[in-house]
Amino acid sequence: MNLTKEQILERLAQSCKNTLMETLEIKYIDFGEDYLVAQMPVTPRVHQPDGVLHGGAMVALAESVGSAASFMFLDGENMYVRGIEISANHVKSKRDGMVYAKATFIHKGRTTQVWNIDVVDENETLISKVKLTTIALPKK
Template sequence: MNLTQEEILEQCTKMCKNTLMETLDISFCEVGKDYLVAKMPVTSKVHQPDGVLHGGAMVALAESVGSAASFMFLNAKDFYIRGIEISANHVKSVKEGNVYAKAEIIHNGRTTQLWDIKIRDEEHNLVSVVKLTTIALPKTK
């Protein structure tokens, strides 16, 4: 796909309309040759009852950025991208600010892709480490 970085970020933003990503205020903010970054504000909307970022919200952020990266880097207009396995280790609590998820490709196969996703706070502290496997399913006509 021969798009500029701005065009890739714009396409990612368009894909989020009326979705969980829009509900969680996830936005895409940086793209490189083999990575994509998304951010999510940490507000009461994504807190667990004791006032810290909910692990499920972090997993939703990670799957969102990894799946979007698969879609963008595969030139996947002829494919549906689906997450098929995800595992997360949460290592730090966050109460406010923003968190940033950076998806980097580990394996870019024709059918499956493996992503390493690190979530960090605004001070670049590691918050969560996520591994995501996506699958590219051909669209039938």
């Protein structure tokens, strides 16, 4: 069955119901042959106490987009995808607006995948640089 881009993005949106992604208002907005993009609004909901975007929220955004990309580009119907390692360098703070995370493959293995995830703002300014490793495990 060939689905349209809109149908695939809607399926991703439905998978976020009642999850952390819904709580953080993460939305998948674009994809291509080797990437997936998600956005997250920067509001007090994702701030640390001094009023800037919390690093943990950025890491949650990055892991969400990388894991969803693994699910999309692998056999997600027959595999579980789990993040097994993540590292992030937060290079700029952000108080409001929107951030975008784009996951692209560094390594696409059958069992493990390594993702580069850049988190940028509306002006394409780098906010955080993330590397995520996922593992695909067969459903039993």
